[in-house]
Amino acid sequence: MGNTTTNPANAIPVWIAPAPGSQGKNITTATNTQVKTGSGVFLGMTVNTAHAGATATVYDGTDNTGVLLGTFALTSAGPITEAAGGLPFTTGLFVVTAGGTPADVTIQYI
Numbered sequence: 499m500g501n502t503t504t505n506p507a508n509a510i511p512v513w514i515a516p517a518p519g520s521q522g523k524n525i526t527t528a529t530n531t532q533v534k535t536g537s538g539v540f541l542g543m544t545v546n547t548a549h550a551g552a553t554a555t556v557y558d559g560t561d562n563t564g565v566l567l568g569t570f571a572l573t574s575a576g577p578i579t580e581a582a583g584g585l586p587f588t589t590g591l592f593v594v595t596a597g598g599t600p601a602d603v604t605i606q607y608i
Contacts, residue, residue: 552597
């Protein structure tokens with residue numbers, strides 16, 4: 499039958515291509531990271547190796563006094579995506595990773 503929520507076995511797999519020109523920055527320690535300076539779009543992140551208590555806090559700025567874009571738990575591996583189109587930033591993309599054992603995370607942005 500059709501591709502419906504009542505029959506997920508008929509779901510059609512979809513591969514979503516990365517945004518043209520997107521870039522990634524891998525972070526493996528609990529640290530402060532200036533990912534990009536200037537304007538752009540935060541697309542999300544991929545948690546490569548998760549850890550209990552690990553977080554990533556994302557700012558529009560050049561330090562952790564910038565505008566908060568979001569705080570994300572890095573407790574399970576896999577993608578953490580933003581709404582279609584991502585979150586725009588104007589000053590820069592700054593990420594603070596924290597936790598007893600830091601996660602391995604890749605930040606995606608344009």
